[in-house]
Amino acid sequence: MFLLGQTNSTKLDKLLLNEARVYGDIVFGDFIDSYRNLTRKMELGIEWAAKHCKAQFVMKADEDSFVNIHELILWLKEYQRKHPDKPLYMGAALIDKGPFREPESQFYVSEEEYPESKYPPYAAGPGYVFSGKLLVKLSRALKVVRLFPNEDACFGALMQYIKVNLTNNERFIPFSMKKAAYWENEGYSLCKFNGPFVIHRISGKLQIQTHFNVLILKHVPTICEHVENGIGYTDYMTDEDLEFPLLI
Secondary structure (H helix, E strand, C coil): CEEEEECCCHHHHHHHHHHHHHHCCEEEEEEECCHHHHHHHHHHHHHHHHHHCCCCEEEEECCCEEECHHHHHHHHHHHHHHCCCCCCEEECEECCCCCECCCCCCCECCCCCCCCCCCCCEECCCEEEEEHHHHHHHHHHCCCCCCCCCHHHHHHHHHHHCCCCCEECCCECCCCCCCCCCCHHHCCCHHHHCCCCEEECCCCHHHHHHHHHHHHHHHCHHHHCCCCCCCCCCCCCCCCHHHCCCCC
C-alpha cells in the first residue's frame, strides 16, 4: 500500500484519487504530505495495518527504495522457523543519534518537541521490517508516546515503549551506511545489488530494471560465481576497505 497525505493542488489530489479508485492501493491521510509530517504518515500506516492486515511481518519502505523481495522473504521464513515467538524489529541500526537543533535544518526537532539529547536505537527510514503481531501494541503506544517530527526515530521510540529491541542487519541500505561500496563513475557490478535487502535512492524505471536484473542473477547464479561468498550474499566491506573500494 502507498501512504499519501494531501497536496496543495486540487488537480493533483483528484488525479491521485482517480488512481486510488483504479488500483485500490493508496491510503490517504488528512494532512499535508511533507517531510515534517512523515511521523503522521507512519502513524497512519500503523493504524491502517492494525485494522486491515493479518501479516506475519510488515515492512515500511520509502518510494525510492529497492526491496529485494526474494532474499528478504527467505530470511524472514528462516527467522520465523527458528524464532516463532520472538518479535522482530529489524533494519539498519542507528545508535546514539541525537536531534538536529539547528532551526534551518530540514531535520530540525526542537527541545519542546523532543527534550532528550539522544534518540532511542532505531532503524533507518528507507526500509525496516517488524512483526505483524506488534501492530496492536504499536497502535496503543501511539496514544501514550509523545510523537515528534522524525519518523524513523519516533518509530524506534514506540518500539522502546513496547519493549522490543532493534536487530541490526547490514543487508539494509549497505551502500548508504558505507558497509559496501562501488565506483559510480566507473560503473558498478550488479552482483553487488544481489545481496542487500534494501537499496535506497532507486526511483522510477530503475526500480523495474533492478528487480529484473536481480531475478536474472537468481536464475543464472554463474554470473556472480566469482563473488567470494556466493550468490545471494555481498562481501560487505570494513571501514579500512572503504578507502580503496573494489569493483567486482
